[in-house]
Every structure is written in structure tokens, then in C-alpha cells.
Amino acid sequence: MINCLLCLQPVKQAASWESSWLFSEEVLCCTNCLVGFEKLTGPLCNMCSKESSDEFCKDCQGRELYLNRNRSLYQYNDFAKEYMKRFKFQGDYIIGAIFQKELKKYFAASKMTIVPIPVSGARKLERGFNQTTAILKQSDLRYQEFLAKKHSEKQSKKTKRERLETEQVFYLSEEIGSSEKEIILFDDIYTTGSTLNLAAQVLKESGVKKVSSLTIFR
Template sequence: MSVKLPPKTVNHCYLCAAPLHHKVTWRKLLTPTKEPVICDKCHQRFERVTPEQQKYKDVTALYHYNEPMKDFLHQYKFLKDVVLSEVFREEIHQHLKDEQTIIVPIPMHPEKQKERTFAHIDELLNAAGIPFTHLLEKISPITQSSKTKIEREQSDQLFRLKVHEAIKPTHYILVDDIVTTGTTLQHAKSLLIEAGAEKVTALTLIQG
């Protein structure tokens, strides 16, 4: 018989190590949410993207790419601090929890994943408790961040469908960490639409 362990309590901010003071409210008791893992001061440094500031049609971005977010992304992705996948888990959970869709993370190339040791989009979704399905494979290990804007916009197709994966005529949501020119998401979207998807939208943590 398996025993379900209670969720761990985080007592110090993941970003500045300040003590965390968790408040018990009726709202939390009636609608359980995941406890924050960063302090209010650190959280306030991240700038939310308003509906009027969304740059791309059918793409919802949660935060702007300001200096605190740049530091966070560097520590998470490149310094391999995988525990930081929990920082925005509640925001991601709230945006995707009720969606009657198929959630598709933008994949990493196997070489790049081996180098970084974990798939950062998968970990964001795992932390948020959102089920997902891998339908795409990255063709080249070259990252979009290493290209100029013109090179990104003129890129050949970045992805291919995984073998034996059937695309249903339904709604898919792509999930990525950051949208800058929109090229990555557009390539993934066009591939899914051509394969039979009825609708493809996207959620990103950051808007560059």
C-alpha cells in the first residue's frame, strides 16, 4: 500500500533566502493552492504582462523579460537550478488547469537536453501539476537565441512530428519559456495545423 506524503513546506525564499511566512486563510482552505516558494519582495520584481501588452495573437505571456526575470531564467536554465521550476507553478497551474486541450511542450534537442541535464519546459509543467504530451521533436541542436532576428524569421522548419503520433482535430496549447520573435511557436503551430489540429494557441512564461 502506497502512502501519499504531504507536500513539503518551503520555509525560505528560493531566490533571496528570506524567511517565508505562510498565512492560513479561508480561501486557501476552501480552494487549495500551492504555497509560494519565493517571498513577496522577490515576486513583486517580476512584471506581469497585461492583456493590452500581449504582442502575439493566440499567445498568452505571463511576464515581461525584465532584469529579475533574466536573472531567474539564467539561474534556472543555464546554472541548472531545477528547483526553480516551482517559482511560477501556481500561475501556470491557474492558466492551464481547466483547459480541455492537449498540452504540448516545446521540446529540446536531445543533445541540448543532455547538456542541460533536464527539460526545462517539462519541469515547469510538472511543478504546476499539468499533464502534457510530447508530439514534436527538435530537428537541430542550434538554439534560436544564438540567431539574429532575421535569421530566426528565415529559419527552416524547426520541428518534426514524433513517429506514430496522430494529431486529432482538437485544440492544442503549446508551452514555452519565452516568446521573442514568435518564430518557434509559429513553426510548431503550422506543423500541428498541417497535421490536422483544429486550433493551436500558446502559453509562455515570458514575453521578450
Template sequence: MICVICLAPVTPEFNWTYLFSREPECYLCADCKEKLEVIKGETCQVCGRSLQMLETRHVKDGVCRDCQKWDELNEWKGILQSNQSLFLYNDFLKETIARFKYRGDFRLASAFVSFLPKDFGKNKVVVPIPLSEERLYERGFNQVEAIFFYTKIPYTNCLVRIHSEKQSKKTRQERLQIENIFKLEKKESIIAQDILLMDDIYTTGATLRSAAKLLKEAGAKSISSFTLAR
């Protein structure tokens, strides 16, 4: 058995949990586990970022200044109920996700499976953030759907991306001005439902909020989100 990230040999801990576990076989060595910085402690009640790294003047009632700015705009106020992220986007995770997304290392998706909450998506309709046709062709797979492949978590593909320009290259103001990043299919699957969006990285929250806004306007009851990195 080898670590799916660094390919070092891994000896699993053989115990009753291991013997009766139905979890997929995906292994991480101790060094790689240590390099994945799990977000702990107090976090923003909306976006899930660690508040330990922020000055107190940038936090109000448990909400960071970025999320306060979103809620100052009537168009976006309350659109995204909350976001939870697993890890800080450090250099190690940045390189790991780059290998995963841009170099086609599909099996790296399994590295994150054991970190997902046991009740992930319970009583919710899980919706992955889609890639544009162009990006999907370049990469060969959607990174979020790759994670679902290993977890066997059911999900609904009801969003189609119609804007292919990379959001990471835009300023915050440019992201706020973008309209119609997505279109909705299978509308009946989300009406009056609690939705859980999933993406790989939460940066400014613009992509997730764009999807949430469309779903909310189409009749979804509530929309929260989950990402690997923040």
C-alpha cells in the first residue's frame, strides 16, 4: 500500500474499525496528513474561514469582513447560508490540487475522502459546481465528481456552466459584475430542497454565490456549500 500523494509505503493500522470498514482503500502517509492543515477553532459563520488569522476589527458577530461586504449588497444578501471548508490552502495543498486538476491524477481524489464528515450531504441534494465544456475537455474529469466517485455519495448534476473564463484571474469587483455564469437544468430536483453545493476551493465565494443565487431564484429552500480548501 502506498500514499496516494507522495507514493511512500503506508502500513495501515489493523484494528476492528479497519476490518469492518466499508470505506474505499485510500491511504495517506503520516507526513502528508501532517501537511494538510485542517481548519480548526473559531471560523466565520458564513464562509468558514479561520478567524484566528484575522484582526478583531475585521470580524463582527462571528462574521468576517468579506462576508459582511457580500451582505451589504441586496442582490447577494443571505444567498449562501454557510460554507464549510476542510483545509487551509497552503503550498502543499496548492501543489496537490494542481496535480489533481491540471495533470490528470484522478486517484488523488481519494486522498480527501476520509476527511469528509460522516453525515456529508445528509437530507440535502448535493450539487457539484460544474466545469465548462472547454475545461472538462482539457482536464478529462470534474474534480468534485472524482471525489464522489470514491465516496459513492449520490449527487445531482443540475447546473451547466456557460461562462468559461477562469474566475481566479478576475478581481473581486469583476466577479461581482458577472451574470449568468450558470444555467439550470432538472429544476424539479431542487424545488423546496436544501441544497449542498461542492467545489474544490473557496476564494472569494463569487462562484458559489452565483450558483446559489440561481438555485434560490428557481425555488430551492436553502443553499449551503462545502469545499476542500479555503
């Protein structure tokens, strides 16, 4: 018997050999929990994946970004917020595995080098892990840690938000080979896009031609 990673209830295993084979491959979460995550169905903004009936949403119209395109899988609804709280802040490492099937599928199709958004060394010590590399590791995906993040002192909310938009917090942690033409950044949540854009800036200034991103939530 396997238990759902999120609610810990036993998951019913179907009887046929075919479904039990599928089960052992991918199912880590019961259907009750799975429906809590709402897929982004669209129509979506061509740039940032926000629900939008126009080709580009209002946030993206006229905005010049280093990031070429973002795609996200699920809405950042209350269920997703609870999930992230448990995973990131309460350190429930194991639940980072539940998106592995979709991530494998998505990245297999893209064939680009995956670069996770880093956390600063101090943040990593505090939490015990970086949530983005934790998810990739548990999905059996290979990635390159080309980027590192400076640790910034906590400041008042307003200044912090302003600084987040513009101040470069990332730097190259290793030389990027000239063969790296296209990179896909991976992060847990897309909110304003400024984090991903700053990361894309560092990569582009190091000669990468195209930088897109995938996030679990949007």
C-alpha cells in the first residue's frame, strides 16, 4: 500500500497489471489532493503565462525583458500556497517530488539546459535546501547551477520590493561554455517576473542567446 505524499491517506491501487505498473512509476499523490492543484488552461499570455484573452497581458505589453518567455503549470491558488508553505518553510522535502511526471515531460520536449533559480547560502542554511534544486533532483532531472545569489539583508518591505525589481542579486557561479545557446530557468513561482528577469539578464550578458523559464505556479 502506498500513501499519498500530501494527505498521507492510503492510495487505492487499481487491480490490473497495467495500472499498477503506471502506479509504481508515477502516482505519488491521491486524486483528492491532485484536484486541489488547478492547471492553467488559458487562453494565456504568450509571454508570461498569465490568463489573458489578449496575446500579451497588460503586465507584459510594452515591457522590455531579458527573459524571452515564461511557462507555468498551475495556478497559485490557496491549495498551492499551503503546499509551498509546507514544502519551503516547514521543510517537508519529500513533497517536492509530486510534479515529477509533468516536469519530466516538459523538459524532455524542450531539450535545453536547465538552470535552477538559486537561493543565497544563508537562506539555504536556514531551510536546509534550495526548493528549486530539490524539485529537480526529486524529478530525476539534470541541471546546471550556473547562477548563485547574493545574500541581502532584510530591510523594510517597501525598499525590499523596490530593490527586488531592479537590483541585481544573481551572479555567475561558473563559466558558461559557448555551446550554451539556450537556457531554461526553473523556479517554483512566477509572481512579477522580476526574479526570473534578473537571472536572465546575467545569462544573456554572458552570451546566452535565448533564456526562457518554467515555474510550477503562476
